[in-house]
Amino acid sequence: MLVAHLSDTHLRSGKASGPPDMGTAALGRALGHLAELRPRPDAAFITGDLADRGEPEAYRAMAGLLEGLPFPAYVIPGNHDDKRELLAALGPWCPAGPELLPEICYSVRVGPVLAVALDTAMEGSHSGGVSEKACRWLANELSRNRGAPALVFCHHPPFESGMGLMDTPFINDDWLASALREDPAVLLCCGHLHAGMALVWRGIRAVAAPPVSMDMVLELTQSGGGAYTVGTPGYSIHSLGPEGMLSHFRAVPWGWPLEKPSSFKELYGADRPSAANGRAGE
16 A cells, blocks of 8 residues: 655746746656656645736646546645635545535545644644634544544645744644544555654654645745755655554655666675675675
8 A cells, every 4th residue: 555645836827927837847856756666656636826927827737737647636725725616627536515614624535544634824824723613523534433444635744844934833733643543553644844754643644745846945043944946846645564564755756866766786786785995785
């Protein structure tokens, strides 16, 4: 079982002012890369900031990229998204029922794993949070799945990253922690930070996916989190094996030095690298 996690695509329409669109090409490259993996992912989740400014054209561009994928894909809003425009263009990839609207929450099965989409975007705010209603719903979903593997996808992390400008308060973090504890096998999968990281938050395993668009410059200070570079698209992928859920953090091959994977044998003349002072493969 493989579930890919992408986040922070920031697609921009041609009408938007500011920097040119970087997200459309990056997302297209990332999805193409995932489609070529062997084995392919069983599903992919894209956790928010899909469009940079909530433009309808950006969501329509994303729909064009998601159509025809050889695996199911699902989307979740972030603080840059317009939820109404998102649902209008990306409804087929966002199977949320009406009971929690305007919060966009839903769950799907991916083989033996329960995958839950949790909306943490608060209108007009950079910060994230959850409502009491959404937390009750989440706790119920996880309690019915108790003991089985579960992935909970959301945009905002409830934990601090050390990059001060990104570490705004998460509203109702205690409620979220309580709901997540309903399933001891849960993994919380976030975006928003534009950087891959992992920790145990209040006894709950949590990871943040690297971004598809715009890598955050690492500056672990109160003023950190205010600059980015244009790097290769990143993603995480979660695999379920005999030891439990394993999370991989990867970058999409793009440009120098290698467009395609090369073997250690080509580089070292052996099937694996050896110590610097030894011969290859010894």
